[in-house]
Each structure stands twice: as C-alpha cells, then as structure tokens.
Amino acid sequence: MSLLKIEGLTQKFGGLTAVSDFSTHFQGNELMGLIGPNGAGKTTVFNIVSGFYTPTRGNIIFKDKPINGLKPHVVTGMGIARTFQNIRLWHDMSLLDNILISQHHNLGYTLLDSFLRNKRYVDNEHRMRTIAMDLLEQLDLIQFKDERPGNLPYGVQRKIEIARALSVKPDLLLLDEPAAGLNSADVQDLIKLIAWIHKEFNIAIWMIEHQMAVVMSLCSWIQVIDFGKTIAQGTPEEIQSNPAVIKAYLGDDNI
Amino acid sequence: MKKLSIPLLLALIAVGTVLAAHFELLDLYIQTVIMFVGVNIILSSSFNIINGYMGEFACGHAGFMAVGAYVTSVLNLMLFTKSKAFGPPLLSPDLALYFFPVTLILGGIAAAITGLIVAVPSFKTRDDYLAIITLAANFIIVSLFINMDIVGGARGLMGMKQIIFAMEDIVFIPWMLIWVFTFTYLTVFIIRRFVTSTYGKGIIAIHQDEIAAEIMSVNTDKMKLVAFMLSSGLAGVAGGLFAHILGYINPNSFGILKSTECLVMVYMGGMGSLSGSIIAAILFTLLIEGLRFIIPAADTLIHYLPLIPDTFHLSQVLKWVIIPLILVILMQFRPEGIMGNRELSDFFPKLKRFYVFK
Ligand SMILES: Nc1ncnc2c1ncn2[C@@H]1O[C@H](COP(=O)(O)OP(=O)(O)OP(=O)(O)O)[C@@H](O)[C@H]1O
Ligand SMILES: [Mg+2]
Numbered sequence: 001m002s003l004l005k006i007e008g009l010t011q012k013f014g015g016l017t018a019v020s021d022f023s024t025h026f027q028g029n030e031l032m033g034l035i036g037p038n039g040a041g042k043t044t045v046f047n048i049v050s051g052f053y054t055p056t057r058g059n060i061i062f063k064d065k066p067i068n069g070l071k072p073h074v075v076t077g078m079g080i081a082r083t084f085q086n087i088r089l090w091h092d093m094s095l096l097d098n099i100l101i102s103q104h105h106n107l108g109y110t111l112l113d114s115f116l117r118n119k120r121y122v123d124n125e126h127r128m129r130t131i132a133m134d135l136l137e138q139l140d141l142i143q144f145k146d147e148r149p150g151n152l153p154y155g156v157q158r159k160i161e162i163a164r165a166l167s168v169k170p171d172l173l174l175l176d177e178p179a180a181g182l183n184s185a186d187v188q189d190l191i192k193l194i195a196w197i198h199k200e201f202n203i204a205i206w207m208i209e210h211q212m213a214v215v216m217s218l219c220s221w222i223q224v225i226d227f228g229k230t231i232a233q234g235t236p237e238e239i240q241s242n243p244a245v246i247k248a249y250l251g252d253d254n255i
Numbered sequence: 256m257k258k259l260s261i262p263l264l265l266a267l268i269a270v271g272t273v274l275a276a277h278f279e280l281l282d283l284y285i286q287t288v289i290m291f292v293g294v295n296i297i298l299s300s301s302f303n304i305i306n307g308y309m310g311e312f313a314c315g316h317a318g319f320m321a322v323g324a325y326v327t328s329v330l331n332l333m334l335f336t337k338s339k340a341f342g343p344p345l346l347s348p349d350l351a352l353y354f355f356p357v358t359l360i361l362g363g364i365a366a367a368i369t370g371l372i373v374a375v376p377s378f379k380t381r382d383d384y385l386a387i388i389t390l391a392a393n394f395i396i397v398s399l400f401i402n403m404d405i406v407g408g409a410r411g412l413m414g415m416k417q418i419i420f421a422m423e424d425i426v427f428i429p430w431m432l433i434w435v436f437t438f439t440y441l442t443v444f445i446i447r448r449f450v451t452s453t454y455g456k457g458i459i460a461i462h463q464d465e466i467a468a469e470i471m472s473v474n475t476d477k478m479k480l481v482a483f484m485l486s487s488g489l490a491g492v493a494g495g496l497f498a499h500i501l502g503y504i505n506p507n508s509f510g511i512l513k514s515t516e517c518l519v520m521v522y523m524g525g526m527g528s529l530s531g532s533i534i535a536a537i538l539f540t541l542l543i544e545g546l547r548f549i550i551p552a553a554d555t556l557i558h559y560l561p562l563i564p565d566t567f568h569l570s571q572v573l574k575w576v577i578i579p580l581i582l583v584i585l586m587q588f589r590p591e592g593i594m595g596n597r598e599l600s601d602f603f604p605k606l607k608r609f610y611v612f613k
Contacts, residue, residue, distance in 0.1 A: 050470055076472040088467040090460050092596070100453045101460045105472035107453065111481060114452040115445050121452070128453060168472055 002064070003028055003204055004049075004080075004172055009058030011044055011228075018044040020228040022058070026172065031198050031205045033219035035239075037248055041228040042208045043085055046174050050082050051075035063171070077105030081170035083161040085177045085208075091150035095141065095160060098149060099132040099167045106169075132167060138200075139163045139193075155186040159193065166201065173197070175207045179214045187211065194218055216240070224248065260610040269436040276429040286432060288544050290500045293435035294493045295536035297442045299520035300529055301489035306518070307526035307596070308450055309482050310462030312386045313373065315393030316490050316517040319366040321509035322396060323491025324498040325406055327362030328415050331355070331499075336417045340405055351421035355434065359495040366491020367484040369396065374483035378476045381465075393514055400506040411505030415498055435496055442489050447529055449485065458482045459527070512575060516543075519582050524592050531594030546574060 002025065009022040019041040026032070034042050048055045051072035060068045067075055081102075090098050108124035136142040141163055144152060149160050158178055165173055178194070179187050191214055198205050198218075209215045215222060216236040223233040226248040232239060239245055272289060275281045281289075298316060305313045333341040335351040346354070372395075376388050401409045422430040449455035457478045460468040469475045498504045520539050524531030554569040585592070600606045 052466075052470065071474075072470045073472045073474045076470060082470065084467070088464050090463040090467065092463055093456070093459060097456055097459075101456050101468070101473065102471035103453070104457055104474070109454070111449075111454065114454045115448050117448060125453060164471065 001028055002026070003062070005059075005061040006049070007059045007061075009045070009048060009060065010056050011041070011048055011053060012056045017228050019048070019055075019225075022225070022228070022230060024223060026204045026206070029198070029202055029204045030221060031194075031219055032207070033215040033222040034206060034208045034225065035210070035215055035222060036225040036231075040225045042225065043176055044228075045225075046082060046176055046206075046208065049075075050080060050174065073105060076168055076170075079169070079171040080174065081165035081168035081172075082174035083158075083165050083176055083178060085180065087154075087157050087161055089149040089157060089160060089164070091148060093148065094146050095149055095152075096129075096132055096136070096145045098160065098164050099135060100128055102164045102167050103128045103131065131169075135163055135167055139166075155182055155189075158182065158186075158190070162193070162197070166197070170203060172204045172206065175205065175209075177208050177210060179209055179211045187214065190214065191217055257609065257611045265436075265440060269433075269440075272436070273429055273432050276432055286429065287500060288540065290431060290435045290496070291544070292537055292540045293439040294497050294500070295516075295520060295540050296439050296533050297489055297493035297496070298517050299524060299532040299536045299539075300443055300446050301486045301493070302517045302521050303524070303527065303529065303532045304446060304450070304458070304482050304486040306521050307528070307532075308455075308462065309458040309479070310526070311377065312382060313389040313483075314386055314518055315373070315389035315391075315396075315514050316487075317509040317511070317513035318389075318393035318396035319369055319487035319490040320494035320497065320513065321400060321504075321506065322366040322369045322487075323359075323362035323494030324504050324509065325362075325400060325412065325494075326365040326491070327358045327495030328412055328498045328504060329406060330358040330361060331418045332412075332414055334358070335421055336414055338414050340407070348421040349425060351418050352425045352430070355418065355422065355430075355499075356437075359434070359438065359492055362495040363488040363492040366494065367488030369491075370483045370487030371480075373487070374480045377479045377483065390511070390514075393509075393511060397506045397510055400509075409506060411503055412498075413503040415504075416502035418499060419502070431496075431500055435500070438492055438496060442492070443529065443533065445485075446489075450529070462527075512578065515578055515582060519578060519585070522582065522585050522590070522592050525594035525596060526592065527596035528592070528594035528598055530599040531592055531597075534593060543574070543578075546577065547571070 004026040006022060006024045009019055010017065011019040022045060034045065036042055044053070047053050049060060051067070051070050051074065054069045058068070059066060062078060062080065067078065090101070108127070109121045113121040133142070136145055139159060141156070141160060144156065149157055152160070162175070162178065175194070179190055182190060194205065195218060207215065207219065219236060221233065222236060222239045224231050224239060224245050231244045231248055232242045234242070272281070276286050298320065302316045305311050329341070331351065332338050334346045334354065335344050335348045337343050372392050373389050377385055380388065400406060406412050419431060450459070457468065457473045460473055461475055461478060465475060516539070520535045521532060523539060524533070524535030550569050550571060550573055557563055557569070558565065
C-alpha cells in the first residue's frame with residue numbers, strides 16, 4: 001500500500017532551482033517532518049503537492065494516481081488538505097462558513113438546487129453543517145463558531161486553519177509551520193493537538209516546522225533539505241546527531 | 256407566518272400598485288418611475304454579485320443589459336408584430352402575453368452567454384486589467400448594435416409598445432408593472448438564495464482570498480463562470496424589461512453612462528449587501544428622476560438671478576456630470592456605501608422577529 005509517492009521532483013524558478021530531485025514515500029498514516037533552513041524549498045514542495053505549481057520534472061503519485069498538473073481544488077478533493085505558513089483564513093466571514101466552504105468539493109447539489117432549496121439542497125447543507133459542527137466541537141472551537149477569524153487570537157487562528165483543512169476529510173494533511181508565531185504554552189497545546197488528530201482521524205500528516213521541539217516529539221521520520229536538495233533523512237535521533245544537518249543549520253565553521 | 260411575511264408584504268405592495276394603476280390613480284409617469292426602480296434593483300443587485308460578493312471590479316454591466324434588451328425585443332417583434340424589418344408576425348399576437356416571460360428569459364440567457372467574454376478572461380486576470388476588459392466588452396456590444404442595420408443601427412429599435420398593446424388586448428391590466436414586479440422579486444430571491452448557500456459563498460471566499468479558496472477545494476474558475484453568467488443574465492432580463500417599458504431602444508442608452516449608473520448604485524448601497532443594492536436603486540432612481548425637474552428649475556433660477564449669460568442653458572446633459580460625480584464623492588467619503596457589507600437585519604436585529612428568509 002502506498003498513499004503518496006514522490007519521485008525526482010524538481011522545481012525551477014527561472015535560474016533558481018528551488019527543489020531538486022526530491023523524493024519521498026508515505027505508506028499509510030505516518031507522521032513525517034520536512035525541515036531545513038529558510039529558503040530551503042520546503043513550502044515549494046507543499047505548493048507542488050497541493051497543485052499550486054506544476055513541477056519542472058518529477059512524478060507525484062497519490063493513491064495510485066498521478067496528480068502533477070492537476071488543479072489545486074481537484075487535488076484537495078482527492079484527499080490532500082493543507083494549512084499555510086502565513087495564515088490564509090477568510091477573515092470576513094464566520095468561522096462556521098470557513099469550515100463549510102472548504103467542503104466545496106463535496107457539495108452534492110447543483111446551482112439550480114440552491115435556487116430551489118429542494119430536498120437535495122437541504123439534506124446536503126445539513127450534512128455539511130453536521131460535519132462542520134462536529135469538527136468544531138472536537139477541536140474545542142465551537143464557542144467561536146459565529147466569530148470572524150480575524151478577531152480571534154493568533155493561536156486560535158492556527159487551530160482554525162487546521163480545522164478547516166480537516167473538514168476536507170483528507171487522507172494526507174500538510175501542515176506548513178503550524179507552530180510559527182505561537183508562544184510556548186500554545187506550542188505545547190499544538191503538539192498535543194497534532195498527536196491527537198493523527199490518532200483520532202488516522203491520517204497521514206506531513207509537517208514543515210522550524211521548532212525542533214515540535215518536530216522531534218511528533219515525527220517518526222524526518223527529511224532535511226537545504227537549497228532544494230535532500231541532505232539527510234531518518235528518525236529524530238539520527239537527524240539530531242547528523243553532521244550534515246548540524247552544518248546546514250549552524251553554518252560551516254571553516255569559513 | 257414569519258416565512259410568509261416578506262412575500263406577503265411585497266405582494267400587497269405589488270397588488271396595491273397594480274390596482275392603483277389600473278383604476279388610473281397613478282399617472283403614467285409615476286408608473287414608469289416605479290418600473291425603473293424595479294429595473295434598477297435588478298441591475299444593482301445582479302451587478303453586486305460581481306463587484307460586491309466576488310470583489311472583482313467589472314464596469315460594463317450595461318453591455319449585457321443591451322444584449323437582453325435587443326434579443327427580447329427582436330424576438331417579440333418577430334413573433335407578434337408586423338414590422339418592416341421582420342415582416343408579418345410568426346405567431347398570433349394573442350400569444351404575446353404568455354410568451355413574454357419566455358422571451359425575457361431567452362434574452363437573459365443570451366446575455367449570460369455574452370457574459371462569457373468577460374468570465375473567461377477573469378480566470379487569469381483580476382483588478383485593473385479585468386476592468387479594462389469589461390469596459391471593452393461594453394464598447395464592443397454597443398458598437399455591434401450600432402452597426403447592425405436589421406435592428407435599426409444607431410437610430411435604434413421601435414415598436415415594442417405594440418407587444419404591450421397585444422397583451423392588454425387579452426386582459427386590460429397594466430401588464431408591464433406586473434412583469435417588473437415579478438422579475439424584480441425573482442431576481443432578489445435567486446440572488447439571496449445563491450449568496451447564502453454554501454455553493455454561492457464560494458464567490459465570497461474568492462473575494463477574501465482566492466488562493467485559499469482554490470486550495471480549499473473551491474473550483475474558482477467554475478465559480479467565476481457561474482457568477483459572471485448569473486450576473487450578466489439578470490442584467491439581460493433587466494434590459495428586456497427596460498426595452499418594453501420605454502417601447503424603444505437605442506444602442507447608446509446602454510453605453511458607459513448606464514454602466515456608471517450601475518456602479519454608483521452598487522457602491523452607494525454597499526458591496527455585498529443585497530438590501531443596500533435595493534435601497535440604493537430606489538434612492539438613485541428617485542434622484543435621477545428628480546433631476547428632470549431640478550435642472551430646469553435651477554436653470555430658470557440662475558437666469559432669473561442673471562448669474563450666467565442668456566445663451567447658456569443648464570440641460571439634462573448635466574446628468575453626465577452629476578452621475579460620475581456621485582461616484583467620485585462616494586469613493587472619497589464613504590467607499591463602503593450606505594450598508595457596508597451588512598444587511599438591513601444586521602442593523603435592526605429586531606426585524607428578524609418578523610421574517611425569516613428561506
Ligand atoms: N513563485 C516563486 N517564484 C520565484 N521564486 C520562488 C517562488 N516561490 C519560492 N521561490 C524561491 O524558492 C526558494 C524556496 O522557497 P520556499 O518558500 O520553498 O522556502 P522554505 O523552505 O519554505 O523557507 P521558509 O522556511 O523561509 O518558509 C526561495 O529562494 C524562494 O525565494
Ligand atoms: Mg516556507
């Protein structure tokens with residue numbers, strides 16, 4: 001069984017090779033980390049996987065189907081959801097609407113049904129609303145359901161982004177620096193939350209993160225990239241003691 | 256009961272107006288103004304789909320109105336009247352009454368298809384560039400009609416009053432008022448249902464963050480297509496009504512000034528507020544009609560006070576100054592309009608006790 005298989009992924013922006021010959025493999029529901037210094041190409045990998053860029057070279061196979069070149073909404077509909085490094089919620093609508101709209105791939109009714117408000121419309125709206133409410137309940141966000149995300153604290157917004165991604169019912173969840181900008185108490189909560197989601201929803205999670213505490217305590221496998229190239233991969237212990245990783249992060253002492 | 260309160264109230268107003276018109280309690284001019292209010296409500300609320308809810312900046316709404324006006328008029332003239340351009344009627348004029356809503360909808364469909372010339376570029380283009388494209392589309396449509404001799408070219412198309420007479424021959428009641436009420440209600444009803452469904456909220460997501468929308472599974476291209484076609488289709492219906500209220504049309508009445516009027520109404524009411532669009536359409540129509548009296552009065556006054564030379568006259572051309580000026584003033588001092596993006600019930604929560612929307 002293979003959930004996601006990436007082979008020889010390369011992304012060039014003009015003369016810059018942001019990602020070069022990147023490969024990875026998810027069997028089922030692993031929790032893996034992708035780390036590397038600033039500008040290493042981590043977000044670019046996520047952008048390619050979620051369909052935002054068509055890669056210069058390489059293959060992405062998700063659930064046995066090639067997905068490179070597909071539009072982002074199609075990829076999401078197939079079961080890859082993500083969060084963003086800089087929070088990208090819809091700030092001028094309620095939290096509940098945020099969670100509802102991200103179920104667009106599975107509306108179950110047509111434009112005409114929305115005018116007629118027939119049984120199909122009512123049933124499907126009800127179904128989506130139930131999914132949303134359950135999710136908000138589970139993630140302890142229900143008290144904010146009518147609030148606009150823009151008015152909520154940063155830590156809550158990060159959590160809402162995760163809730164929104166989960167409403168897609170993904171098989172693979174991509175988290176781009178979920179701990180960025182959080183204080184240390186919030187970071188501890190986030191670690192618990194991600195571990196809980198991983199267990200409860202039984203899904204694969206792929207995480208970019210700069211805070212080593214988060215990566216080391218959650219991920220079973222970590223891949224390190226620098227200047228678009230994979231420089232190491234292994235278990236948290238192996239990565240922590242890997243000289244190439246230490247060099248990439250701390251710089252070369254010889255210079 | 257709460258579910259029916261709004262439809263009942265509107266039905267009461269509509270029936271009251273139609274009866275008053277029928278028993279000649281309302282003079283023809285006032286009837287026309289009421290019908291223009293309806294047409295303007297359709298125009299502003301349909302334009303709001305694009306410029307308000309979806310947050311694009313289109314500015315050629317009148318072009319789609321023109322398509323609807325011409326298609327509906329030509330269909331009706333061909334089917335039910337004897338005219339120089341289209342020959343004898345293809346159907347019995349007795350049928351005009353039943354076919355009128357059909358031709359109106361066909362005009363709307365034609366306008367919706369024309370909407371594609373804006374919708375397709377909008378997949379890749381936004382902001383200023385899209386604004387230029389919509390402007391160009393408006394010009395293209397108007398010049399197309401100017402250069403089509405079969406529909407009267409620059410002189411315009413006449414004879415639509417005969418359709419009304421044909422309807423009134425069946426039953427003598429003010430049919431146009433009834434059609435305007437019906438289609439205005441339907442328009443607002445459809446838009447209301449669209450933008451409050453999870454489906455329609457996809458366009459609000461596009462407004463607030465298009466990339467997030469696409470990545471969170473909203474098919475943004477399809478939503479844009481739907482929004483542009485719905486918006487231009489409804490503008491087409493407004494055009495069809497407009498043509499039959501006046502009885503004649505002329506390509507130049509669908510030019511950039513008409514599009515500017517649509518812009519003024521949307522921004523006056525508030526982007527993304529349906530009640531705002533309705534309020535603004537009413538106020539704006541009254542203002543424009545008011546100018547018909549104010550301008551001559553002002554003209555007499557300043558000549559009476561000898562402020563300007565006798566040879567200079569304030570004319571209705573002043574509309575061309577005043578309408579764009581309102582837009583400039585609005586943008587400067589209250590860009591969010593009367594309502595912002597809120598609805599009437601957000602300002603007066605107590606109203607919610609009296610009605611529910613479904
Ligand atoms: N659309 C683009 N056009 C041109 N260059 C780009 C584009 N997107 C990313 N890059 C470049 O690709 C490189 C990798 O960027 P990326 O955002 O993937 O880094 P990252 O590993 O996520 O870094 P960070 O930790 O700072 O988020 C950077 O040099 C960046 O400037
Ligand atoms: Mg990044």
